[in-house]
Amino acid sequence: MPADVPGYLYAGAIATGGIMGYVKAGSIPSLAAGLICGTVLVIGAYQTSQDPSNYGLQLGTSSLLAGLMGFRYYKSGKIMPAGVVSLLSIAIISRIGIRALNNQATKY
Template sequence: MDLVGFGYAALVTFGSIWGYKRRGGVPSLIAGLSIGLLAGYGAYRVSNDRRDVKVSLFTAFFLATIMGVRFKRSKKIMPAGLVAGLRIF
């Protein structure tokens, strides 16, 4: 079972809900939940076949790119820098 992948998916999903409660951004909530679901699906696929990492890699790369751009623009560690840095794991 890919516990790291499921943990990453849960963290992204929780972060999108938390961000929505703090700021009220519906597009960010929808995007965060979508990425969280994709990450969970990728973790599920990796749990069934260790070599099936395409969805997980795409999701991590996409989220790291988006958050990396946001971090570069805002220079704030939370949440953009944190999420971009989580891609390493």
């Protein structure tokens, strides 16, 4: 199976965002959340690289980030970082959905 490159890039972006939040604002919660979510997303990308139908961890984490960061964007109106993370998360969720539908279509 090919590597889930978009999944790994997304995980890296989330972890990097947490590190940048710490560097720029000294936010330890941002650092912790970014590294934890980034690590979970790397594991999820690895799982989907091994079996494309094993997308639960990646889907759950992306949904959590889309919801939380989407809410933060709604309340603050700031595109960075909340808007960007929510858009990236929605893109990954959409990608997972399209891949899942394509896998179902090839079974029949």
